[in-house]
Amino acid sequence: MGVLDGNALAGRLTDLLGWDATDSLIRCRSCGDGGAMARVAVYATAMGTVARCRSCDAVLMTLVDEIGGRSWFGMPGIDALEVRRA
Numbered sequence: 234m235g236v237l238d239g240n241a242l243a244g245r246l247t248d249l250l251g252w253d254a255t256d257s258l259i260r261c262r263s264c265g266d267g268g269a270m271a272r273v274a275v276y277a278t279a280m281g282t283v284a285r286c287r288s289c290d291a292v293l294m295t296l297v298d299e300i301g302g303r304s305w306f307g308m309p310g311i312d313a314l315e316v317r318r319a
């Protein structure tokens with residue numbers, strides 16, 4: 234399975250959150266490492282997408298798309314996500 238960077242999430246994050254979060258800062262709940270969402274390691278399969286911390290390999294984010302238009306977006310390993318107000 235090939236590893237992508239967080240920029241591969243740009244379109245999906247924009248669809249789900251309403252903005253491109255790849256520039257947003259995140260902090261790993263496991264090791265405390267911080268940086269832009271674009272830095273994460275992304276593994277995409279037919280089952281879904283998993284983003285992992287590049288420092289400690291913890292699962293930061295999961296995304297599963299159901300048939301019929303519903304998606305499940307989890308952030309089990311993200312302690313904080315930067316949200317920029319307009």
Ligand SMILES: [Zn+2]
Pocket residue numbers: 261262263264265266286287288289290291
């Ligand atoms: Zn980490």
